[in-house]
Amino acid sequence: MKSAPRAQDVADLAQVSQSAVSRTFTPGASVSEEMRSKVLAAAQRLGYRPNALARSLITRQSRIVALVMSYLENQFYPLVIEKLSQKLQKEGYHVLMFIADIDEGADGVLADILQYQVDGIVLASTMLSPTLAKSCSDLGVPVVQFNRISDLAGLTRYATSSVTSDNAVGGRLAAELFVARGYERIAFLAGLEDSSTSLERERGFTEALADLGSDLAYRDTGHYSFQCAQDAVRRLFDRADRPDALFVANDHMAIAAMDVLRLELGLQVPDEVGIIGFDDVPQAAWGAYQLTTVSQRVQPMVDATVALLLEQMCGEVHAREIVVPCTLIERKTVRAAT
Amino acid sequence: MKSAPRAQDVADLAQVSQSAVSRTFTPGASVSEEMRSKVLAAAQRLGYRPNALARSLITRQSRIVALVMSYLENQFYPLVIEKLSQKLQKEGYHVLMFIADIDEGADGVLADILQYQVDGIVLASTMLSPTLAKSCSDLGVPVVQFNRISDLAGLTRYATSSVTSDNAVGGRLAAELFVARGYERIAFLAGLEDSSTSLERERGFTEALADLGSDLAYRDTGHYSFQCAQDAVRRLFDRADRPDALFVANDHMAIAAMDVLRLELGLQVPDEVGIIGFDDVPQAAWGAYQLTTVSQRVQPMVDATVALLLEQMCGEVHAREIVVPCTLIERKTVRAAT
DNA sequence: CTGAAAGCGCTAACAA
DNA sequence: TTGTTAGCGCTTTCAG
Numbered sequence: 215m216k217s218a219p220r221a222q223d224v225a226d227l228a229q230v231s232q233s234a235v236s237r238t239f240t241p242g243a244s245v246s247e248e249m250r251s252k253v254l255a256a257a258q259r260l261g262y263r264p265n266a267l268a269r270s271l272i273t274r275q276s277r278i279v280a281l282v283m284s285y286l287e288n289q290f291y292p293l294v295i296e297k298l299s300q301k302l303q304k305e306g307y308h309v310l311m312f313i314a315d316i317d318e319g320a321d322g323v324l325a326d327i328l329q330y331q332v333d334g335i336v337l338a339s340t341m342l343s344p345t346l347a348k349s350c351s352d353l354g355v356p357v358v359q360f361n362r363i364s365d366l367a368g369l370t371r372y373a374t375s376s377v378t379s380d381n382a383v384g385g386r387l388a389a390e391l392f393v394a395r396g397y398e399r400i401a402f403l404a405g406l407e408d409s410s411t412s413l414e415r416e417r418g419f420t421e422a423l424a425d426l427g428s429d430l431a432y433r434d435t436g437h438y439s440f441q442c443a444q445d446a447v448r449r450l451f452d453r454a455d456r457p458d459a460l461f462v463a464n465d466h467m468a469i470a471a472m473d474v475l476r477l478e479l480g481l482q483v484p485d486e487v488g489i490i491g492f493d494d495v496p497q498a499a500w501g502a503y504q505l506t507t508v509s510q511r512v513q514p515m516v517d518a519t520v521a522l523l524l525e526q527m528c529g530e531v532h533a534r535e536i537v538v539p540c541t542l543i544e545r546k547t548v549r550a551a552t
Numbered sequence: 553m554k555s556a557p558r559a560q561d562v563a564d565l566a567q568v569s570q571s572a573v574s575r576t577f578t579p580g581a582s583v584s585e586e587m588r589s590k591v592l593a594a595a596q597r598l599g600y601r602p603n604a605l606a607r608s609l610i611t612r613q614s615r616i617v618a619l620v621m622s623y624l625e626n627q628f629y630p631l632v633i634e635k636l637s638q639k640l641q642k643e644g645y646h647v648l649m650f651i652a653d654i655d656e657g658a659d660g661v662l663a664d665i666l667q668y669q670v671d672g673i674v675l676a677s678t679m680l681s682p683t684l685a686k687s688c689s690d691l692g693v694p695v696v697q698f699n700r701i702s703d704l705a706g707l708t709r710y711a712t713s714s715v716t717s718d719n720a721v722g723g724r725l726a727a728e729l730f731v732a733r734g735y736e737r738i739a740f741l742a743g744l745e746d747s748s749t750s751l752e753r754e755r756g757f758t759e760a761l762a763d764l765g766s767d768l769a770y771r772d773t774g775h776y777s778f779q780c781a782q783d784a785v786r787r788l789f790d791r792a793d794r795p796d797a798l799f800v801a802n803d804h805m806a807i808a809a810m811d812v813l814r815l816e817l818g819l820q821v822p823d824e825v826g827i828i829g830f831d832d833v834p835q836a837a838w839g840a841y842q843l844t845t846v847s848q849r850v851q852p853m854v855d856a857t858v859a860l861l862l863e864q865m866c867g868e869v870h871a872r873e874i875v876v877p878c879t880l881i882e883r884k885t886v887r888a889a890t
Numbered sequence: 891c892t893g894a895a896a897g898c899g900c901t902a903a904c905a906a
Numbered sequence: 907t908t909g910t911t912a913g914c915g916c917t918t919t920c921a922g
Contacts, residue, residue, distance in 0.1 A: 266667040268899035271914045292630035299651040311647040313637040329604040473839030501811030502840035569893045606915035
């Protein structure tokens with residue numbers, strides 16, 4: 215293995231200056247057609263590819279975007295990785311993955327990210343979003359929070375852009391469906407108590423319930439984990455006046471819940487218990503679950519994220535919060551209209 | 553936003569030379585404790601982080617590893633992303649994602665990858681592995697094929713390392729279980745006809761069947777897709793003498809198959825049809841499926857991949873093929889011993 | 891152990 | 907349009 219050819223090597227072979235080579239590989243630079251083809255031919259022969267790192271050093275843009283995530287077990291996130299990578303690839307950017315480790319604090323991840331001189335950061339991890347988001351904004355690196363917002367209270371809201379579904383409306387849709395179909399003892403299974411996504415879904419849900427003259431009978435937390443969700447469901451249903459409807463903060467936990475309800479407690483879904491999830495992950499459509507759920511459209515969310523990122527990279531410092539509409543997908547876990 | 557501090561800024565503040573700063577941030581360089589703390593203090597104050605890109609330019613290593621994937625819908629792959637990222641992060645490397653697009657050929661992806669001067673490549677995408685693997689080896693970039701090998705025939709096998717499960721043994725285990733439990737009309741649902749993984753699993757399966765005096769009654773292909781797998785199952789079972797056992801090349805398709813068999817064709821699993829999958833993705837353990845499957849242990853596979861990568865980066869040119877053992881996980885889709 | 895100096899491969903003024 | 911020149915921020919000889 216000999217080392218990769220440099221621009222100078224191509225220049226030598228083509229008998230032109232090294233800058234000519236640079237220009238040929240810089241979109242929009244002024245090169246004559248003749249020069250261009252001469253350089254291209256030489257480059258071809260040597261198998262020359264510009265060194266993106268050297269280029270980044272001077273242009274001050276790496277064309278790398280950091281993606282910070284933590285729970286890939288929830289299928290929603292892999293889909294985000296896939297769509298986001300594809301979209302960014304089309305725009306000439308690439309995704310550098312950062313898995314947020316529990317023990318490694320926000321600082322560690324941040325230091326790592328910044329060393330790579332990334333052009334932007336997509337935060338799709340609950341745990342370290344708040345701190346990280348602030349630090350990055352301070353440093354002037356474009357950040358978009360994906361599927362979460364910094365601070366619900368709005369008191370210390372940093373100028374961080376975000377892309378979310380209309381979680382409150384999604385919660386509302388769920389509430390309306392339950393009430394319309396005659397469910398009465400309604401429960402909610404939260405994700406994390408400090409997750410904006412879960413909180414907003416719950417807020418929309420309970421508000422709509424109140425509007426309709428019903429109310430939330432019980433609630434518990436599943437920590438976005440399959441196991442914890444199942445434990446929570448056992449607690450929720452271990453009472454005489456057990457719930458007859460359960461709205462779950464996401465599909466991943468909703469599926470966990472269904473296993474407990476149907477297989478462990480022997481309850482009939484949707485007759486004895488109605489269930490609504492959130493996300494519409496592929497598994498929600500699987501035959502054995504047929505989960506009625508609120509759909510989060512990944513593609514529009516990703517598109518918005520990339521748009522926001524590009525906008526901020528161009529120097530638009532105005533942080534924006536984009537809310538993508540979501541719709542109810544009715545399958546088989548809520549009983550039909552009477 | 554003012555631009556990030558450079559080593560020179562730190563040097564100025566600490567009243568030392570710029571090289572001193574460099575040395576402080578270079579593990580194993582000789583700096584006195586006094587100098588070190590002086591520099592560190594200044595760096596701290598300015599929020600200095602070494603520019604990894606500039607460093608890469610001279611050290612000729614980017615500490616970036618490219619990961620090429622395509623079908624994230626199969627939950628096995630997200631798990632790989634997660635574990636691999638974590639492991640590499642611990643070793644001081646990071647993962648740059650490349651989603652292999654169908655229309656974009658191998659050349660496009662390769663060009664992209666090489667521009668970033670990655671220190672290594674993990675290929676976990678079926679589609680463009682063969683060509684890519686060769687090109688990279690030629691260029692002297694360490695490559696590890698994950699969960700696939702280049703060329704079964706061995707004729708044109710390039711010196712490419714790989715990490716796979718012992719797919720043939722896995723197939724054998726499946727065959728033995730089916731025969732032991734009295735299944736007789738045995739079918740196989742392949743992934744892709746040219747996928748080494750699928751081929752090896754099938755080979756082990758059919759060979760074991762033959763050894764046991766049984767044989768493969770039917771086979772079809774599901775292209776690793778949920779939809780295609782379901783179509784294939786409909787074809788396989790649309791005959792008078794329908795199979796009573798189905799070995800599927802992976803869990804993703806096995807679950808698709810179960811939906812058709814139980815819900816569409818109304819067959820009893822495991823009594824009327826036995827099913828065995830491959831991978832042991834989290835969903836295989838879900839209550840509604842309880843899929844008996846051959847387990848691929850992600851962690852050992854990832855560990856081996858990283859080891860191989862590091863070894864090759866150190867100049868070991870010797871390509872190795874690591875085979876990780878796999879075990880049968882018995883759940884509820886194969887009937888119990890009589 | 892420390893500082894000065896020479897680049898890594900490339901882009902971007904600036905002249906011609 | 908082209909070539910020349912000066913760095914981007916860092917590591918790494920080489921003297922001292």
